Amino acid sequence: MGLTRVPGLLFGGDYNPEQWPEEVWDQDVRLMAEAGVNVVTVAVFSWSRLETAPGVFDFGWLDRILDLLHAHGIAVDLATATATPPPWLVRRHPGLPPVDAAGTRLEFGSRQGYCPSSPVFREGTRRLARAMAERYRDHPALVLWHVGNEYGDHTVECFCEESARDFRRWLQARYGTLDGLNAAWGTSCWGQHYTDWTQLAPPRKAPGPVNPAQVLDWRRFSSDALLACFEAEREVLKEVTPDIPVTTNFMSILHHLDYWKWAAAEDVVSDDAYPDPADPRAAVKAALSYDLMRSLKQQPWLLLESAPGAVSWRAVNVPKEPGVMRLHSLQALAHGSDGVMFFQWRQARYGPEKFHSAMLPHGGTDTRQWRETLALGADVRRLAGVAGSGTRAEVALLLDWESWWGLEAPESLPSDRLRLHALLLSWYAPLHARGIAVDLAPPGRDLSGYKVVIAPNLYLCTAEQAADLAAFPGRLVVGPFSGVVDAADQVHAGGPPGPLRELLGLRVEEFWPIPDGLTQDVLAQDVPAEGAPTPGAPGRGAPGLGGRTLTARTWSEWLELDDAHVLARYRGGPLDGRPAVTRRGAVTYLGCLLDDPSPVLDEVLDAAGVTGVTGAKPPAGVEACRRGDHLFLLNHGAAAATVPLPASGTDLLTGRHLHGSVVIAPRDAVVLKL
Numbered sequence: 001m002g003l004t005r006v007p008g009l010l011f012g013g014d015y016n017p018e019q020w021p022e023e024v025w026d027q028d029v030r031l032m033a034e035a036g037v038n039v040v041t042v043a044v045f046s047w048s049r050l051e052t053a054p055g056v057f058d059f060g061w062l063d064r065i066l067d068l069l070h071a072h073g074i075a076v077d078l079a080t081a082t083a084t085p086p087p088w089l090v091r092r093h094p095g096l097p098p099v100d101a102a103g104t105r106l107e108f109g110s111r112q113g114y115c116p117s118s119p120v121f122r123e124g125t126r127r128l129a130r131a132m133a134e135r136y137r138d139h140p141a142l143v144l145w146h147v148g149n150e151y152g153d154h155t156v157e158c159f160c161e162e163s164a165r166d167f168r169r170w171l172q173a174r175y176g177t178l179d180g181l182n183a184a185w186g187t188s189c190w191g192q193h194y195t196d197w198t199q200l201a202p203p204r205k206a207p208g209p210v211n212p213a214q215v216l217d218w219r220r221f222s223s224d225a226l227l228a229c230f231e232a233e234r235e236v237l238k239e240v241t242p243d244i245p246v247t248t249n250f251m252s253i254l255h256h257l258d259y260w261k262w263a264a265a266e267d268v269v270s271d272d273a274y275p276d277p278a279d280p281r282a283a284v285k286a287a288l289s290y291d292l293m294r295s296l297k298q299q300p301w302l303l304l305e306s307a308p309g310a311v312s313w314r315a316v317n318v319p320k321e322p323g324v325m326r327l328h329s330l331q332a333l334a335h336g337s338d339g340v341m342f343f344q345w346r347q348a349r350y351g352p353e354k355f356h357s358a359m360l361p362h363g364g365t366d367t368r369q370w371r372e373t374l375a376l377g378a379d380v381r382r383l384a385g386v387a388g389s390g391t392r393a394e395v396a397l398l399l400d401w402e403s404w405w406g407l408e409a410p411e412s413l414p415s416d417r418l419r420l421h422a423l424l425l426s427w428y429a430p431l432h433a434r435g436i437a438v439d440l441a442p443p444g445r446d447l448s449g450y451k452v453v454i455a456p457n458l459y460l461c462t463a464e465q466a467a468d469l470a471a472f473p474g475r476l477v478v479g480p481f482s483g484v485v486d487a488a489d490q491v492h493a494g495g496p497p498g499p500l501r502e503l504l505g506l507r508v509e510e511f512w513p514i515p516d517g518l519t520q521d522v523l524a525q526d527v528p529a530e531g532a533p534t535p536g537a538p539g540r541g542a543p544g545l546g547g548r549t550l551t552a553r554t555w556s557e558w559l560e561l562d563d564a565h566v567l568a569r570y571r572g573g574p575l576d577g578r579p580a581v582t583r584r585g586a587v588t589y590l591g592c593l594l595d596d597p598s599p600v601l602d603e604v605l606d607a608a609g610v611t612g613v614t615g616a617k618p619p620a621g622v623e624a625c626r627r628g629d630h631l632f633l634l635n636h637g638a639a640a641a642t643v644p645l646p647a648s649g650t651d652l653l654t655g656r657h658l659h660g661s662v663v664i665a666p667r668d669a670v671v672l673k674l
């Protein structure tokens with residue numbers, strides 16, 4: 001069963017017919033059919049064109065385009081059109097636009113110009129969603145609901161009085177009493193003891209650093225407030241059209257929204273992914289975010305937006321070289337997407353995105369872009385059998401949004417250089433290079449199916465989370481600055497690693513962040529044998545990390561060991577001779593950030609018997625992914641690569657039968673049906 005009732009993979013993009021005279025529509029649908037487009041996203045920013053005055057709806061144009069699309073066999077991902085409230089609503093309700101931390105109310109004229117806590121906004125979106133659902137409930141083109149658009153892109157939070165009232169209600173529900181809140185927030189510090197709920201406010205711009213516990217709750221509240229906007233619409237849609245799946249387009253790995261909570265409220269996870277063609281690490285960053293999307297609901301997801309070429313919102317917007325649109329699209333499929341969709345179908349002639357690329361560019365059909373669009377449509381049809389298949393990962397990376405928010409709180413930490421996305425990438429990149437499938441997981445998810453779990457950072461770690469990790473039967477790797485605070489951002493009694501102390505067999509006595517530009521040598525010791533070998537695992541006790549010099553940067557810690565072995569020690573510097581990397585049982589701890597953690601990682605993977613999907617590390621630049629019985633081999637490199645094949649099979653892109661090995665040209669790919 002696919003994500004929608006459209007068979008096979010979805011192929012299409014955002015379509016904004018209201019930006020074009022109707023005589024263009026016939027050409028649009030004819031060219032869509034030629035390209036193999038089977039779904040388009042419609043009406044994302046159409047509120048002002050659909051509800052022209054309070055309760056006055058004009059659905060005529062939308063009726064006509066939905067009928068026309070359906071007549072050409074094209075399904076519709078129908079937006080509820082609530083991403084931007086219309087001018088008449090904003091002018092009638094001057095309190096609707098969001099207010100920034102300094103108290104400035106933002107003007108109308110862009111998008112997402114709403115306060116998430118505004119009752120006027122939420123009531124308006126429910127009214128429009130109901131009108132849309134009731135009008136199109138039986139329309140045969142409707143296959144997916146698209147609520148809002150890229151929540152948290154522009155409006156992450158709002159500091160207005162309405163939001164302050166909503167925040168107070170949220171705090172009352174969380175803490176019950178002011179005593180509870182005062183204790184959790186540690187308001188005895190800096191004279192912040194609250195005696196009445198009305199004294200509480202968002203963490204607005206203040207003379208100096210604000211209470212980090214207040215900021216952490218504000219992050220939780222702000223994610224929840226936007227989620228409530230989504231859920232208000234979803235509730236209406238589910239009431240009127242219970243069988244149509246509901247999604248909202250995520251923005252890859254976004255700091256502000258707890259996507260674990262959000263995904264639980266969706267039927268389908270979808271993502272807007274815009275890797276920068278000018279970034280040499282674009283492929284690995286995209287792979288990480290795609291693996292998150294697949295992991296959010298542990299099922300296939302949908303690449304709902306991507307750029308055929310250049311975007312329009314970076315300082316410098318580099319196009320995709322020939323073949324790169326196809327390669328990036330295949331990469332999303334390899335990581336679990338059940339479709340390839342773009343922003344947008346026809347390139348706009350006006351507005352802030354008029355230079356954003358499109359499947360059909362300004363130049364029309366006699367263009368490289370259009371020819372690549374046609375070719376990609378044909379490739380997507382060849383891969384229809386991939387739809388619905390899953391990925392089996394033996395390695396999981398832990399990602400917890402609350403811990404992330406605490407880790408990157410402003411102006412109160414030993415170092416502001418620890419950034420979670422970079423920490424995740426530092427572990428993900430070597431796994432990716434080895435062709436090892438990786439899931440992401442929140443603390444609390446059942447991890448028993450994994451052989452290796454890596455927690456790059458768990459700054460915030462509760463006793464329950466620590467107990468879950470202690471119960472994990474496989475090999476666990478924990479990164480530095482973990483187990484530091486509890487859910488209220490208070491340092492655990494006795495200091496870090498708090499509830500992880502017994503599991504790691506050590507305590508962290510002092511943090512020693514490393515100043516920018518400096519490094520710290522770390523000398524690896526021999527790895528101690530772990531007792532009886534695991535049945536079926538390679539018989540390697542001490543694979544010989546010993547004698548290797550590793551490089552730490554940004555962060556180190558003064559560790560005192562209870563009953564852990566030393567895998568590596570600092571050499572030179574203020575921590576000379578002290579433990580840097582340790583192990584207790586099957587748990588490895590790094591008290592520092594290594595430039596390249598591969599030597600430690602490789603030893604853990606080898607001991608756990610984890611290999612890549614091809615059985616060996618692919619050549620540099622080649623990405624290898626297994627999805628169901630399909631092996632994707634993607635050459636992101638600048639040179640041809642010879643890749644040994646683990647089994648023979650048919651390349652679905654060319655129809656060739658392959659065995660032994662295959663040579664893949666730069667920016668080319670093979671999808672082997674095993």
Ligand SMILES: [Zn+2]
Pocket residue numbers: 098099115116117118158159160161162163164
């Ligand atoms: Zn507000």
